Amino acid sequence: METFPRMVNDCIRIGLETRATSRNRLCQASYRLLKPYGLHTWYSLYAVSVAAGILKNYRCALREGRDERRPRARKLMAEIGSQAFKIEGGRLRIPIQPRKYEFIELDGHTRTALSDLAFKMGSVTLTARTFSISFSKEVTEIEPMGYAGIDGNVDNLTLATSVGEIRSYDLSEATAIKSSYRAVKSHFKHNDIRLRKRVFRKYGIKQRNRINQILHRVSKDIVAKAKNKQLGIVMERLTGMRRLYQKGNGQGKGYRARMNSWSYAELQRQIEYKARWEGIRVIYVPASKTYSTCAICGSEILECAERKVWCPKCRTLVDRDVNAARNILARGLRFGPFALPIEAMVREPFKVIPKVDGSELTQGA
Numbered sequence: 109m110e111t112f113p114r115m116v117n118d119c120i121r122i123g124l125e126t127r128a129t130s131r132n133r134l135c136q137a138s139y140r141l142l143k144p145y146g147l148h149t150w151y152s153l154y155a156v157s158v159a160a161g162i163l164k165n166y167r168c169a170l171r172e173g174r175d176e177r178r179p180r181a182r183k184l185m186a187e188i189g190s191q192a193f194k195i196e197g198g199r200l201r202i203p204i205q206p207r208k209y210e211f212i213e214l215d216g217h218t219r220t221a222l223s224d225l226a227f228k229m230g231s232v233t234l235t236a237r238t239f240s241i242s243f244s245k246e247v248t249e250i251e252p253m254g255y256a257g258i259d260g261n262v263d264n265l266t267l268a269t270s271v272g273e274i275r276s277y278d279l280s281e282a283t284a285i286k287s288s289y290r291a292v293k294s295h296f297k298h299n300d301i302r303l304r305k306r307v308f309r310k311y312g313i314k315q316r317n318r319i320n321q322i323l324h325r326v327s328k329d330i331v332a333k334a335k336n337k338q339l340g341i342v343m344e345r346l347t348g349m350r351r352l353y354q355k356g357n358g359q360g361k362g363y364r365a366r367m368n369s370w371s372y373a374e375l376q377r378q379i380e381y382k383a384r385w386e387g388i389r390v391i392y393v394p395a396s397k398t399y400s401t402c403a404i405c406g407s408e409i410l411e412c413a414e415r416k417v418w419c420p421k422c423r424t425l426v427d428r429d430v431n432a433a434r435n436i437l438a439r440g441l442r443f444g445p446f447a448l449p450i451e452a453m454v455r456e457p458f459k460v461i462p463k464v465d466g467s468e469l470t471q472g473a
Contacts, residue, residue, distance in 0.1 A: 112151060112186035115142050119159030120179055129167075131160040148203040150192035154231075158187065183235070190229040195222060200241070202232060212239060250387045252340035257437025258330070258379070259344070259398065259429050262370045265326060268433035269339060270441065276429070277329075282322045286369045289315045319371060327378035331386060340389035342440025343376055344398065393439040403434035 119138045128134040135156045142152040162179045169176040194201045198219050200212040214222075221227070222243070230242030254270035265277040289311050296307055334341055353359060353367040383390050402409050402419040409417040409431070417428045 111145055111147060112155060113181040113183065115145055115147070115151065115155035116159045116162070116181035118142065119156050120162055120181070123159060123163045124178075128160075128163075131157060134160050134163070146205055148188075148192065148205060150188045150203065151186060154187045154189065185236075186234045187231055188234075189231050193232050195219075200232070200239075202234070245385075247385065247387045249389055250338060252389050253338040255340045255342050255391070255437055255440045256330075256334055257342045257433045257435075257440055259433040259436055260346075260372050260375060261429060262366065264429065265375070266427075266429040266433045267330060267333075268430060268437050269337070270437060271337070274430055274433075275333075277326045279322065279326070282319050282371065283366070283369075285315060285318050285322075287366070290365060290369070320374070323371060323375050323378055327375060327382055330379055331382040331388065334383065334388050335386050340391060340440070341379065341383050342391045342393060342436050343379070344395035344436055345392040346372055346376075346395055391440045393436060398432040398435040399428060401435060403431050403438060 118141065119134060122128070122138040122141065123134050126133075126137045128137055135153070138156060138159075139152060142155060145152075158181065162181065166176055166179040188202060192203055195214070196211075198214055200214055201209050202212070204210050218241070222229075222241070224245075226245050227243040228245060230244060233240045233242070256267055256269045259266045259268075261279075263278070263280045263283050265279060267273075267275040267277070293308055293311055296304060298304060298307075330341070333339070349370075349372065350368060353364045355364065357364075380390050399417075400408060402417075402422060402424065403426075404424055405419065405422045407419055407421040409419050411428070412418050412425070415428050416425055417431055418425050
């Protein structure tokens with residue numbers, strides 16, 4: 109575990125010195141220098157691959173003007189390809205040195221999953237405490253019979269389908285867990301920075317494990333419903349969220365901590381990879397004005413008490429999260445041959461284009 113990061117750092121150093129911009133060039137410059145480490149050839153190849161990825165991100169950060177420190181591998185980990193390991197007798201055989209192997213016992217669930225002939229084995233990633241095996245399969249995308257729009261918030265997630273179903277998921281437990289762990293870490297007053305990092309890492313792992321369990325339950329249920337009803341999934345493209353809650357924006361410390369701890373990206377990641385695994389189509393749409401426009405007539409809406417919104421044009425009172433989920437759904441439906449019944453009723457007046465034949469009329473979107 110300690111040798112592989114050193115190999116990666118040597119490749120990074122050589123890549124910076126030789127200005128290697130491709131993996132092949134970096135491999136030619138550093139492969140022979142990794143032999144004295146004595147590890148199997150596969151570790152050298154993957155060390156070059158990992159270093160090439162780190163260097164690529166580093167150069168991208170420099171082009172964007174971000175202040176980046178000299179790149180280096182900090183995690184104790186190792187990675188080997190599918191051609192280097194084997195599963196023998198319910199055990200994972202991984203090479204350490206030429207003709208020298210280590211064996212790891214696999215549990216029943218892992219053996220059952222890997223016995224499926226439809227799966228294509230990927231790589232094995234080893235850390236100081238865990239190991240993970242990646243595998244893939246050929247998936248045929250299912251043609252959706254409709255779509256489900258998903259609106260996410262800090263404390264809840266709302267789902268609206270094209271068949272009129274509304275479902276809300278409570279995520280307040282995840283918010284409470286994050287708040288409690290922030291309170292615990294804030295009371296730690298020891299001046300030793302090394303001890304502080306160790307304690308914070310310990311509580312960070314506990315918090316992440318508890319939060320991931322909640323997000324897995326929610327994402328699994330959403331994908332199962334979409335699969336049973338042959339629905340595609342539509343989500344917002346949330347970019348630049350962290351910039352909204354930076355220090356100096358006139359927001360309180362507690363509010364910024366609460367919003368910056370929102371695991372919206374992790375939840376979307378779990379929904380997407382589970383949906384892709386089942387062949388369910390996933391669409392991302394812009395997130396602008398999903399809360400400020402009416403999902404029925406498209407007019408500006410007014411905020412009311414108890415998370416309700418009121419449309420003065422069509423005189424509709426609805427939950428703001430349901431309204432946002434319906435707006436997200438409507439935008440996703442434009443990607444397919446589907447439309448909500450309410451969309452067929454909305455019609456803008458015709459307008460004659462000047463300096464054009466008067467019979468050529470356009471209809472507003």
